[in-house]
Amino acid sequence: MKRITLLLLSIISVLFYSCNQDSDNETPIIEKVTIDDITLPRGFVISKLYEPTDNEQGSWVSIAKDDKGNFYASDQYGSIYKSRLTKSGEKDVLEVQKLDVNVGLAQGLLYHNNELFALVNSNDDKIQSGLYKIIDSNGDGELDSVKTLKTVNGNGEHGPHNIVLAPDGQSMFMVFGNHTDIPSDVHGRVPEVWDEDNLLPVIKDPSGHANSRKAPGGWVAQTDFEGKNWTLVTVGTRNTFDIAFNRDNELFGFDSDMEYDLGMPWYRPIRLNHMTSGADFGWRTGTGKFKDFYPDNLSGIANLGQGSPTGLLDGRGLKFPAYYQKGLYLSDWSYGTMYHAKLTPNGSSFDAEVTEFISGVPLPITNGVVGDDGAFYFLTGGRRLESALYRVTYEGDLPSEALELKERSKGKKQRRLRQELEALHVAPSADKVSFIVKNLDHDDRAIRFSARVALEHLDYKHWKDEIKNDNSAEATVGLSLAIARHGDDATRIEALNALVEMDWQSLEESKKLDFIRGIDLLLLRMEGSLPNDLQGKIKEIFLPAYLASSEAVNMELCKILSFLQVEEIVELTLHEMETNTSTEGMKEIYLSGDISNRSEQYGKDVENMLANMPNQRNISYAMSLSYLQKGWSTSTRERYFKWFGDALQKAGGKQYLNFIRAIQKTALENVPEKEQDYLSELTEIAAARRPDYMKDVKQPQGPGIDWTVELLMSAYEKNFENANFENGKNMFKASLCISCHSMNGEGGSTGPELTTIGSRFTVGAIGEAIINPSGTIGDRYQYSNYHMKNGSVITGIEVDEDDENIEVSISAFAAGVTTKVRKDRLESVELSKVSPMPAGLANRLNEQEITDLIAYMLSGGNKNKMKK
Known part of the structure; x- marks a missing residue:
């Protein structure tokens, strides 16, 4: 009897364990601990294993492992390195060697069947972007020979990114940003009839970002291990850096937002996408991004607010508590955060419960891998930042053996x-x-x-x-x-x-x-043209429903009725815009998930917007009305253009004001020329707000220094304990930083926003950016040289284009200063290797002044965050 009882208990135990493996009842660990300025759930331990930058090995952005206990990592702008953890006494030591091959710059690495695949993102003339294979040609155990599998046209921050093995191990999947062209011989699961597909003309980004990029945007492809047969899998993302398969062998990607669109009806937060076959996720340039509910695109399964998505990894194989093995890990580079997404089947797709797993300042996470020992290894770095390899293990009280996770029945x-x-x-x-x-x-x-x-x-x-x-x-x-x-x-x-x-x-x-x-x-x-009777039918079914339906329906109806030039909507829409000014429910996408608990990291742009929220619904109405030519009276036009003045009082992303003015400009084109100046003046009177950033600025006392990065770091180390916040803020203005960059919601928009610079940049990295601005130029801010047939050169960034001209912004210090490049007089175009930010702007500052400036920047413009 005792033996039977023991047998029954054993069976029950096995059944319980089996059920437990497929259970979704586990919960995240709420209590947090902080180790070396990095916060993670209690019971987890993190350690820094290696710093490539200290060894002049660049800034690592991709990582892979082989089946022999070795890691491979690539510098974003340099070589690929092979490494192995060994013991030196009680200490773990990473032994690193550079691969002696003529390939690097890999944002994606995959080791499979004794071969290393590299997805290269290159703006170097010596090697093209594309897929390469590194092999051991002589059987000595060392990778020594490179084979080009396929090159692609695209590079930079939105170029080729990561590469992963298919669940069956028979192929691999690669992801590319929206500045990478799909090769003409790559076809497959996506019907190739994509287009911009916006009923009303799109307004392009006033800063010029992605204005020349059209549908289908970022894409995913599948190929064999010889790179011969490529299949297009999905399109329509903005800039997905990484993809991963979950335990159900379904593909996911972590896509980026466009922070300059904050507050606009077309803004999309960073999001986790379920990347099913043939999917289009609806990225389009400028204002043209598809609404999530459009049936001709798929929406994300989780919105995470603002950030810069990088690595994505499934938790299978980790020796972590069960909850942390069963989801995906999503890394955010900008805000030093790694999230865990618990995926629960919902029909043929999934719901996602997203919680914060790791955060640190600075902690610019790039990518990670599950080690053979069940630990989580991840990299920080990118954009020439100080780089490191970290290891996360679990040493708490919960069971942490790796589970055998199979596809779920649900x-x-x-x-x-x-x-x-x-x-x-x-x-x-x-x-x-x-x-x-x-x-x-x-x-x-x-x-x-x-x-x-x-x-x-x-x-x-x-x-x-x-x-x-x-x-x-x-x-x-x-x-x-x-x-x-x-x-x-x-x-x-x-x-x-x-x-x-x-x-x-x-x-x-x-x-x-x-x-x-x-x-x-x-x-x-x-x-061709739409028959009049059919146009009348559409008007008959939609006009009675307009403004008697939900907000989403009303905004879509306004577009169609404006397209059809239904003049009856003018008075109706203006009355709605004037009386329905509530922003209730519009803040949710900025505070989704755990975002509300860490909104300070988002800088003053988001905080100011939430405090002075633009009405996205009414912006949508204003855009639609800007194309309506019929039905206007003098009084309705006056009311409409005064609305623009009110909208200019609100806060949003860096291009918010420029987008509002762009909509106004479109509307003015449909106004009789004799009325345009008057209506423009109505807008200006209503706006009547001009920030004077340079008011009462005190010039540096000097004496100036011809600064180098080493001198700057030495000066900061010597003087930072006496740093003065107010003087640092003054130097930010006096050195003209504020003309192009904003800090804490104040400043220009032609350069990167700097509020969160302290969360990902060190003193040395900030010094490098100030002293050598051309060393690393972000894609969004890189100018082009337009070589004209007469020998002249126009330098700037494209903001608009038509059949005859390219409109080019030519001043980093003043938004809106443009010139037109005539296409019939254009010889060639090349990317400029010189930053629009001049070198030497800080050379008027003395040691204490530059220390104050750096301390102010590290604080994100927040006096309470000054480091002493």
Whole structure:
């Protein structure tokens, strides 16, 4: 009997352990500890193992491991290094050697089957960006020979990034930022009919960022180990640095925001994306970014506020408590934070519970890897910052053995259905049309999206008549989206007629928005003119619903009605803008997850915006009205242009004011010329606010010094205990830093925002940036040299372009100073290697003054954070 009891207990124990492995009941550790200025959950231990910069080995941004206990890491601007942890007494020592190969600059590394793959991001003439393989050519155990697998056109901060092994070990996946062109021979799971797809013209970023980049944005590709067969997997991201597969073998990416868009209706926070086959995540330049709810793009599964996403890693193999093995680790470079995302199946996709795992100041995390010992190894560095390799282990009381994590049963049926549809993305079958159409109205958004993509991979002739059948509302919308992208005008009109005959008002909210987007996309993809009777029908169904629906529906209706030049909306919209000024609910995307607990790290731009929030809904209305030419009276125009003055009183991202003025400029183009000056003056009177940053500034006493980085660091070390915050703030202005850079919500926007510089830069790195500004130039601020046929050269950054001219901003010190480069007189264009920031701006400062300046910058403009 005793033996039977023991056997039963053993079986129960095994069953309990088995169930526990698939349980999602574990919770994160709330209590935190701080070790060497790095905060992490209690029970975890972190140690710094190595500092490449101390050994003149650059700043490491990518890491991989082999099956022999070795690590490989690459300097962002230099070589690849092989390393191994050894013991020297009780101390762990990392032995490092540089690989003797003519490849480096790798933002992605993958070791597989005795070969090291490197995804190179290069602006060096000696090596092109692309995928390379490093092999052991003579069998001596050392990687010594390089094979070029494929080169790509793209580099810099939005160039080629990381590379990961497919779950089955038979291929690899790579991710590229939105400044990397998709090679002409790379095709696959995404139907190649992408476009800007905005009903109203897009306003480009006034700073010039990404203005020349068009759809489809950032992308993911899959290839074999010889790099011969490439498959395009997803598109539409902004600048995803890393991708990872979770325990269910589903692909995820961590995408960046555009912080200059803060406060605008098109702003997107950093977000975790479930990167399913054929997906488009809707990045478009300027104001053109797709709304999350548009059915022709997929939204993120978690928004994390503001930041700079870098490494992404699945927790399998870690000897951590179960909760920390079952999710993804998301690294934010700007704010020195690593998050943990617990993923719970929800239909064929997932929900994410995001909590903070590690944070430090400075802690510019780049990438990480799970070690053979079950520890988490991660790098800090990038952009020539001081770099380090860290190790995180768990030494607490909770069980921490590595679990064997398998695909979960929850959601498996839905995932299998989506994957069945995804198989049709690479092997289309006309016999599957009924199956595909059936799933166009599935209640799972990712399945609906995959079904439409499967349809679009089929020859149009196999499904063009499906719109005539008696389909559900959602299926009709799905067919309409596909017809808009693939059909001709006759079929588009047929689809529009099918939609306008529907009782769209009876649909639930999300389906109303899908319906509107269906009409939107059909209208903008029309190559000819819209029949008057159909235009009248669209007006008849939408005008009565305008401003009687939800905010999201109203904003979308305003776009379509403005496009159709429905003059009745002028008075209605202006009254709404004047009376509905509440910003309730608009702050949530800036305070999502744990963001509300650490908003100080975001600097004064976000704080000022939250305190003086622009009304994003009314900005959307104002944009739509700017294209409306009919229905205006003298009084309505006056009210409209006074609104711009009120909007200019609000706070947002660095380009907030410039975007508002750009919308105003568009509106003025639809105003009779004789009224333009008067209406502009109304805006200026209403705005009536001009910051004078240089008021009462005291000039440096000197004597000046021809500063070097070494002299600056020595001066700071000697004088920082006596640093004066107010004098540092004054030197920030006197040295003209404030003309281009903002600190704590005050200053210019033609250079990087500096409030959080102390969270990721050391004194030496700040000194290098001041003294040698051309050493590292961010993509967003890099000027180009426009060589003209007459021998002259115009230097600046593109802010707009049309068929005849390129508009170029030519002054870093004054936004809005532009010139036009005529394309017919242009010989060539090259990126300038000289920063728009002049060297020597700090040479008027003496030792104490430059110390005060550095201390002020390290504090982020916050006197309470002055380091003593």
